[in-house]
Amino acid sequence: MGVMVGTSVRNEEVFENGRLAQIAELRARMEAMGATAPGHAVIELLAGVPGLPRRAVTSMNECPALAVELIAQASGSGLFVAVVGWPELVLTSALEGRGAADNVLIIPDPGPDPLHVVGLLAEHMDLVMYHTAAVTVSPTRARPLMAKVREGTAALVTVGTRLPSPALTLAGRVVGFRGIGRGSGRITSVVLDVRAETKTRRDRATTLYLGEQPTLRAV
Template sequence: MNQTSVLQSDVAGRVAALRAQIAQVEGASPADSAPPAPEVDVVELPGTLGRLLPGGGLARRQVTELSDCPALAADLVAKISAAGGYVAVVGWVELSLAHVAEEGDLSKVVAVPDPGARPWDITCVLLEGMDLVIHHGAANTLSPTKARPVMAKLRGGNAALVTVGPHLPGTAVKVSGEVTTYRGIGRGTGRIKGIDIAVGVRTKSGQPQQGTLTLGTTRRLELA
């Protein structure tokens, strides 16, 4: 046996000894130790939407599909940025961030209204450093070939990906939103002070969940 073989054997022995010591400290032997069950890792959301979503928020490293409801998307951005999370919005020119300015933190929001001819390339870059990335685009289904690099970036990062329009294979959760009530508008006067959004959540394995999300002023009972 030459000197190189002796050194390699010695290093391998030390690594095995360290692994055995770590297993003993954790209360398990090297032979029967098993990895702990993975916990649900989410970008937490307060209120109604958090109660409807599995784990209380948007799952990191997974895709959530959202219907084209700008008010609901803006509320997601506001709530997550207000809690200190970093959010990116790609390809949504019409999305107003006025609600985010009032309820969230615009300094933690990156907006790319026109991502150019290859919008998914921009999204892939943003997945590496954000907590939430919202990708808005045409309603179509990405082929497995086009979806593969996106999913690889998503799983290698820490962000939750929300798609509005495009569908990615393997999407775990679908969220629908529809504004049902506007408050604050009188007979030709006033401004919108509050809205209600009917929200539905569907998962592959769970029962559909439904609820109402209220933004702004709440409904008040008034005496005639």
């Protein structure tokens, strides 16, 4: 079984009858095995917390390499991930050998009320990654979503959408590649500059090498 891809969601009934059945199955498996935070060493190093905060929002810039790394780390640890509104994100090859494709639900088009869809997912999944064009959501409009996030199980990562008062802010930037040189034309790793900031911890940075074995190097 590969990565699950949802069809375009045009109304709540379609979503309820289709995607929620898949979510319920994933949720049952999740409860049977227990859930831990969607962690990553880069988050613990920079933010001083073991992983993406559950029942809270993480704001991230558009960095596909970092997004794929977080998804692979979470799904490979047995956690359940939903990716909403990011059909361009290539996951299949990236998850081979590291992530668990069966644990990833992809909804390319969440329909006319994406915040409602994201809220439903946040009630059941471990990690929800929601991608849009750059937009700021007012506190009033964000209130129903935030209520579902606080009452749910997921760490919500928004890419593009800015919700009020995120618990964690992440920024990734590709700064280089390794493996390209004389006699070698194959990229063995991608070099990322990663920055993180919380409400109580100032901006910090590190270098993350994404390859066969992702590693960190302090800067």
